[in-house]
Amino acid sequence: AQKITQTQPGMFVQEKEAVTLDCTYDTSDPSYGLFWYKQPSSGEMIFLIYQGSYDQQNATEGRYSLNFQKARKSANLVISASQLGDSAMYFCAMHGSGNTGKLIFGQGTTLQVKP
Amino acid sequence: DARVTQTPRHKVTEMGQEVTMRCQPILGHNTVFWYRQTMMQGLELLAYFRNRAPLDDSGMPKDRFSAEMPDATLATLKIQPSEPRDSAVYFCASGLVLGGQGEKLFFGSGTQLSVL
Numbered sequence: 001a002q003k004i005t006q007t008q009p010g011m012f013v014q015e016k017e018a019v020t021l022d023c024t025y026d027t028s029d030p031s032y033g034l035f036w037y038k039q040p041s042s043g044e045m046i047f048l049i050y051q052g053s054y055d056q057q058n059a060t061e062g063r064y065s066l067n068f069q070k071a072r073k074s075a076n077l078v079i080s081a082s083q084l085g086d087s088a089m090y091f092c093a094m095h096g097s098g099n100t101g102k103l104i105f106g107q108g109t110t111l112q113v114k115p
Numbered sequence: 116d117a118r119v120t121q122t123p124r125h126k127v128t129e130m131g132q133e134v135t136m137r138c139q140p141i142l143g144h145n146t147v148f149w150y151r152q153t154m155m156q157g158l159e160l161l162a163y164f165r166n167r168a169p170l171d172d173s174g175m176p177k178d179r180f181s182a183e184m185p186d187a188t189l190a191t192l193k194i195q196p197s198e199p200r201d202s203a204v205y206f207c208a209s210g211l212v213l214g215g216q217g218e219k220l221f222f223g224s225g226t227q228l229s230v231l
Contacts, residue, residue, distance in 0.1 A: 043225050050219055091158065
């Protein structure tokens with residue numbers, strides 16, 4: 001069975017600093033995808049970044065990067081130069097090769113950016 | 116920007132009433148998903164469709180929930196009869212295949228359902 005674990009219920013970061021949100025996963029599928037979504041207080045789920053299990057390089061999208069360590073089964077999200085608008089809930093998710101679209105979500109990490 | 120549109124944004128109803136939630140996926144996407152979010156369970160997949168055909172609804176209580184795609188621009192999720200434990204945020208998402216390995220899902224704003 002696939003599983004996503006986010007061990008940090010809440011995090012604080014100072015504005016303009018970098019922050020890492022942890023995510024570990026468990027799967028027996030050789031091919032899988034990892035995602036991060038942001039959910040601000042408005043409730044909408046916003047796609048941030050995607051990493052395929054066969055991708056050689058870590059994914060980056062603007063200030064977001066995914067620190068993918070396959071052997072350790074971790075897919076941490078790094079947000080550089082935090083902004084006040086980054087305050088939100090962040091979800092790590094994955095799907096296996098046989099379950100395209102059937103995303104399994106972690107419990108989420110609430111990030112608060114301090115001015 | 117293209118986005119998934121969900122209606123209504125908020126719904127308050129009484130136990131036993133029928134609830135219908137609607138979703139307009141992004142034009143060109145061929146997969147549609149329904150998720151439910153609660154504090155206790157987090158995000159759960161209820162059902163998903165590919166090319167309007169239901170592929171998996173194993174996460175959905177069959178006795179009261181039903182999901183359909185009458186056409187490519189509309190997906191519906193119905194609860195009949197509704198119960199207080201159905202209170203949650205219901206998200207619709209549509210999918211775009213990424214290099215054949217994964218689907219980047221675009222979520223709607225959700226329907227906040229309260230069943231009294």
